[in-house]
Amino acid sequence: MEHMIEAESALESTPWALHERLFLDRLGARLEREDFSEYSARRCASGKQVFNHTRVYQGEKLDRVMVSRYSLRLGRWGLVIFAYPRLDYDLPAFLLHVGGQPPERTLLTLDLAPCSSTLDLESFARVAREHRAALELPDERLPLLESVTSPHLLHCTFKPLDPERFLAAFDAVVETWCRYIDQAVPDPDTKSKQARSDRVLELKRVIFENDPAFPVFTQSFGKSMSETLAEAAFGGTPGLATSDFQDVPPPAVGSWANKKLGLIWSAEAQKRVGEAPVIIRPMIRRLIEKEAAKDKLDRITVEFVKHCEQKYWTRGGEA
Known part of the structure; x- marks a missing residue:
């Protein structure tokens, strides 16, 4: 019981708790805050803790918003937000994964990924340029993900990241995404809707197929919980079903x-x-x-x- 209380206290004091609250507060009524699914898993062994806490929300224009905090070892906390639009709306998907050992060794990916080939991302491009310079981030693509992410993706790998500047960048990207949501109107065109569906599904598949972590979660929490977390991240409409996970399994540890x-x-x-x-x-x-x-x-x-x-x-x- 004492370990559980300590873990919950640590969860609320992680570097990313503020970012989660800011994200949810910025979305406000765009998100159905009182209607969500919640999953938690924790494993303690030999003084080590693996922890995950996930909530999945929806909104009028948002099909699935997954907010997930995790820890793989002491002092290494991460925050993941994957948010996908409903197919009736031409909106970008919101992608965040930040973790590591901040602020000295931070891992970051932050993007508004287009869900159609016609979406104008210039407003996000301006925000990304400004904050990429302020954060001293590399101006380059991630090759294996460039087919599903925008050219303006912000990222770094185990690099120093100023906390205040990153919070400002995160806030600006969230605010920009909210404007996309507010401006979006229903698009009844069947072909356009199908194209967005194909693009969202490909986005989810590319992220999933390049993730070797599910064997780690399976080992820690068991297969059923691992599949639950996968469904939280990649389910929805369109979504990768459990059968998809079985048909396209992540690589087993040692198989690379x-x-x-x-x-x-x-x-x-x-x-x-x-x-x-x-x-x-x-x-x-x-x-x-x-x-x-x-x-x-x-x-x-x-x-x-x-x-x-x-x-x-x-x-x-x-x-």
């Missing part, structure tokens, strides 16, 4: 391989990369495999992953 480069991953190495936010993992994997190829390796070990962390994602050589 790059035949082109002649590389295989150890289970421990893959599991360590699996601790990074879902949207960032493909980029981390590609970078590590590129480094391994340079060193003419044929097997990636957890020691090599730590070596890459030292080289790219730590300050002053700290682990």
Whole structure:
């Protein structure tokens, strides 16, 4: 009981609790705050805790808004918000995944992902340019996700992120998204609606297929809870059903391989990369495999992953 109270207290004091409250407050009546589904899971073993707390909301123009806070180890808390529009409206999806060990080693992905090819994202582009410069974020795409994210995506990988500047950027993106919601009107065109459906489904599938973390959640919480969390993130209309998860399973820990480069991953190495936010993992994997190829390796070990962390994602050589 004492551990549960401590975990709940820590949950409310995480760096991202303020961002969750701001997001919900900004949406206001656009979201049905009193109508939600809630899931929580916690596993304590050998002094370590794995924790997840998720709520799923809806709104008049929003099909599914998942807000999820998690911890994979002490001091490493993350916040995930995946919000998808109803297909009658031409709106971008809201994507946030922020975690790591802030503020020195923060992982971030923040985007308004277009759900149609005709959506004008210029207002988001202006906001992204301003805050990318203020936060000193890289101006580049994430290759494995560029087909489903916008060109204006904000991201960093284990980099310093000023808390006040990030809060301002987050607030500006949420406010911009709210304006898209307010301006959206129903679009009765059947072909346009089907195109948006295909695009949203592809967005969910790309994120899911590049996420090796579900074996970790399955190991910690059991298969049924893992599938529940997957449905919370990728269900809705359109959604990936449980059968989709079975048909397109995430890679088992230790199953990664790059035949082109002649590389295989150890289970421990893959599991360590699996601790990074879902949207960032493909980029981390590609970078590590590129480094391994340079060193003419044929097997990636957890020691090599730590070596890459030292080289790219730590300050002053700290682990």
